[in-house]
Amino acid sequence: MTVASETPHLTVRTVPLRDHHALLGHLPENAPLAWLHNGDGLVGWGEAARLVLPTEDEPDGQRFDTAARWMSELAANADVEDSVGLPGTGPVAFGGFTFDPRSSGSTLIVPRVVVGHRAGRVWLTTIVDRPGAHPDALLSPVTSARYIGPLNWSDGTLSAEEWGDAVATAVQRIKAAELNKVVLARDLHAEADNTIDVRTLLFRLARAYPNCYTFCVDGLVGATPELLLRRAGGDVTSLVLAGTRPRGTTPDEDERIASELMASAKETEEHRYAAESLRAALTPLASTIRLPDQPELLRLANVQHLASPASAALRDGVSTFDVIAAMHPTAAVGGTPARAAMDLIRELEGMDRGRYAGPVGWIDARGDGEWGIALRCAHLDGSRARLFAGCGIVAGSDPEAELAEADSKFRVMRSALAD
Ligand SMILES: C=C(O[C@@H]1C=C(C(=O)O)C=C[C@H]1O)C(=O)O
Numbered sequence: 001m002t003v004a005s006e007t008p009h010l011t012v013r014t015v016p017l018r019d020h021h022a023l024l025g026h027l028p029e030n031a032p033l034a035w036l037h038n039g040d041g042l043v044g045w046g047e048a049a050r051l052v053l054p055t056e057d058e059p060d061g062q063r064f065d066t067a068a069r070w071m072s073e074l075a076a077n078a079d080v081e082d083s084v085g086l087p088g089t090g091p092v093a094f095g096g097f098t099f100d101p102r103s104s105g106s107t108l109i110v111p112r113v114v115v116g117h118r119a120g121r122v123w124l125t126t127i128v129d130r131p132g133a134h135p136d137a138l139l140s141p142v143t144s145a146r147y148i149g150p151l152n153w154s155d156g157t158l159s160a161e162e163w164g165d166a167v168a169t170a171v172q173r174i175k176a177a178e179l180n181k182v183v184l185a186r187d188l189h190a191e192a193d194n195t196i197d198v199r200t201l202l203f204r205l206a207r208a209y210p211n212c213y214t215f216c217v218d219g220l221v222g223a224t225p226e227l228l229l230r231r232a233g234g235d236v237t238s239l240v241l242a243g244t245r246p247r248g249t250t251p252d253e254d255e256r257i258a259s260e261l262m263a264s265a266k267e268t269e270e271h272r273y274a275a276e277s278l279r280a281a282l283t284p285l286a287s288t289i290r291l292p293d294q295p296e297l298l299r300l301a302n303v304q305h306l307a308s309p310a311s312a313a314l315r316d317g318v319s320t321f322d323v324i325a326a327m328h329p330t331a332a333v334g335g336t337p338a339r340a341a342m343d344l345i346r347e348l349e350g351m352d353r354g355r356y357a358g359p360v361g362w363i364d365a366r367g368d369g370e371w372g373i374a375l376r377c378a379h380l381d382g383s384r385a386r387l388f389a390g391c392g393i394v395a396g397s398d399p400e401a402e403l404a405e406a407d408s409k410f411r412v413m414r415s416a417l418a419d
Helices: 063-077 160-175 198-208 251-263 265-282 320-327 338-349 399-417
Strands: 011-017 033-037 040-045 049-052 079-082 092-096 107-110 113-118 121-128 151-155 181-192 213-217 220-224 227-232 235-246 286-290 296-299 303-314 359-364 369-373 377-381 384-393
Touching (some): 049 063, 063 092, 063 107, 063 320, 160 338, 160 384, 160 399, 181 338, 181 399, 213 359, 235 251, 251 296, 265 286, 265 384, 303 399, 320 369, 377 399
Parallel strands (some): 011 079
Antiparallel strands (some): 011 121, 033 040, 040 113, 181 384, 227 369, 235 303
């Protein structure tokens, strides 16, 4: 595949908007793109360009390199008029990458229209093929978001019991010293009577999880707490999560559970693998890395996590996709050692994760962008939703407790789907 021949010549214009409507209010129903955090973010629609990335076994299979080349050629070929000049203005691509490099479905999409909101500034970007053209997508009718209606739920690839057996097998393999940690996930299916309106899910997710990253890219929708990286100029920040407990039903119980989580040898071990995998990924790419010695507590509506906020200054010439390629999969979603964990995931889960647990986010022509790990999400296909949730397994893991933890992670999308 020659990337250059597929790179379109785009005319891109970013102008300030005075409109301070909530971002989601702009979205037409059809194929919305979204990335929202505490009311800031980007929403997009229409499609000016799309790149479907190769799998590992195909020619040009280094998908992150291919993505980086395409994005820089797209930027070099674009006529850009940008009177705002913030991260997320000018040409942007939304993207989602599959967890497993052998799986197909990694995609970058450049929308026709983007509305952005950052620190009190609002802007509109239009992306067209000819100077002076008007993107039809700009005028897509914005209908009201629809209720989801009743749902039929069914097991995904493995029943709860079968998945518990997979967890028990993973614990044995860890005790046999084949590996230290593996993250095992399962899927669940829901079917509605009508096409699911993604915007309804986005509204609900952004409201219930404002400090998570609510995303929608090519049918994958969710609210992830885990920031793989935010890049602005040469600086990156990241939030490593691993180690999970439920929320308490009273403040006292909540405190007690939090103290147990912070003191648990099993949870801190699970967290340490994830934090160390981030440090190892960043070390060759960064001149300085800041990572706390001890994790802190992150409380979400459904669970509490051990969290390590990290930051780093990148060396000159390191691209955003270089950083993503080095980080993915972190031990928060793969395991330690990474290769053994990937092999065990392929063996025990019995499913293709698709873009669940892969990088999801957006990038602009400067390389600024925000990428999360696609967790607490579902893949939508018409009236069907496929939900995913996973848990880090270490030597001290108990299948029952991991099933309960996966359930609490499913709750994010279950609640978003419930009218
Ligand atoms: C794998 C998921 O979450 C990851 C696993 C965690 C854990 O095992 O404690 C915590 C946060 C995430 O890094 C998921 O939500 O599906």
